[in-house]
Amino acid sequence: KPSEEQLKQFTKRRGEKPQIDQVDSKRKTRIEAETAVKNAMRELEEARVREELSAREELEAHKLTLEKAKKGMARNNEEMEKIKQADRSKHEKNEAALAKLKQEHEHGEELIRHTIRAKKAAHLDDEDRVHELDGDLHRLHEKETERICRKEEEDRRREEESRAAHERYLKRVKADEDDIAQGKEEMEKLKREESALKEELDEKERTFQEKARAIKFDDDDEHSLHEHELDVLQKSNDKLEGQVTIEEEEINNLSAKLDARRITQADEKKSDRRQAAAEHEAELMKESLETEETVKIAKPVIDRDQPPSPDLEPSLPKYEKVEPTTPKPEIPDLPVSTAPDLPKPSEVKTVV
Numbered sequence: 001k002p003s004e005e006q007l008k009q010f011t012k013r014r015g016e017k018p019q020i021d022q023v024d025s026k027r028k029t030r031i032e033a034e035t036a037v038k039n040a041m042r043e044l045e046e047a048r049v050r051e052e053l054s055a056r057e058e059l060e061a062h063k064l065t066l067e068k069a070k071k072g073m074a075r076n077n078e079e080m081e082k083i084k085q086a087d088r089s090k091h092e093k094n095e096a097a098l099a100k101l102k103q104e105h106e107h108g109e110e111l112i113r114h115t116i117r118a119k120k121a122a123h124l125d126d127e128d129r130v131h132e133l134d135g136d137l138h139r140l141h142e143k144e145t146e147r148i149c150r151k152e153e154e155d156r157r158r159e160e161e162s163r164a165a166h167e168r169y170l171k172r173v174k175a176d177e178d179d180i181a182q183g184k185e186e187m188e189k190l191k192r193e194e195s196a197l198k199e200e201l202d203e204k205e206r207t208f209q210e211k212a213r214a215i216k217f218d219d220d221d222e223h224s225l226h227e228h229e230l231d232v233l234q235k236s237n238d239k240l241e242g243q244v245t246i247e248e249e250e251i252n253n254l255s256a257k258l259d260a261r262r263i264t265q266a267d268e269k270k271s272d273r274r275q276a277a278a279e280h281e282a283e284l285m286k287e288s289l290e291t292e293e294t295v296k297i298a299k300p301v302i303d304r305d306q307p308p309s310p311d312l313e314p315s316l317p318k319y320e321k322v323e324p325t326t327p328k329p330e331i332p333d334l335p336v337s338t339a340p341d342l343p344k345p346s347e348v349k350t351v352v
Helices: 004-153 156-297
Strands: none
Touching: 004 156
């Protein structure tokens, strides 16, 4: 059972609670006001972040446009180089084909001329052989005449030998006559072949001239077409270069604006933090003074003859002011652009 002194102290504490509730109400009102101010600051920061995101998106769009323009220039340069290479390759191929055709023509002509010379040499050899056979035949007739004369004077015992010789003579004459006829036929054949080869040579010459003329005309037409394609691509390349210069200037201007905006925001944040710290210190001092005044008003009367008995209820913990931190909204990372490093503002060409 509690003593009378303990009951008195409990009654005094019951009288102090309304005053403490008023302090808590003021404290809650002040905390709600601080929360409203911080919510407004957070909304302002989110608006700034949205504006910065919009500027970054515009900057990224310009970077993508610049990258597309540079890729278009690279494709045009590559296409121009391919066309030039194709023109050079086609021209070299035509020159090689013309040289090869000329070499084949000269080789065929030389082969025909060599064949004609060989035919003429064979013709001369046949003529020499015919003349030689005619001489041999004439001498053979003379020998046979002399042999017949000697035969009439010789003994009949050599009649069989003479007959055999006569048979050999007949065989030799027949063989020589056949050779002569064959030689004449060969000469006629060589003449016909020589005429045919000459006609073939003339036909090859006409074919060579026609093919060379056609190749020259095709080469001129293709060269004119390639020159036209190069002019069209060069005009497109000049237009893209102007667009690249404009996009680079726009990107540099936007980057400078973003840098200036970041510096201004950093200065504003520093000023806000200093003002908030000063207001917090003032609130702490004001709260400390109010607490001291409340304690002085509600101070109990202590009997000096009796020592104070321990409290039955635990004392309230001392309130410590903790400044709530406003979470900074995270800015989503922009997609990394694959465009090459932008030039510095001093390196950008001025377009007049």
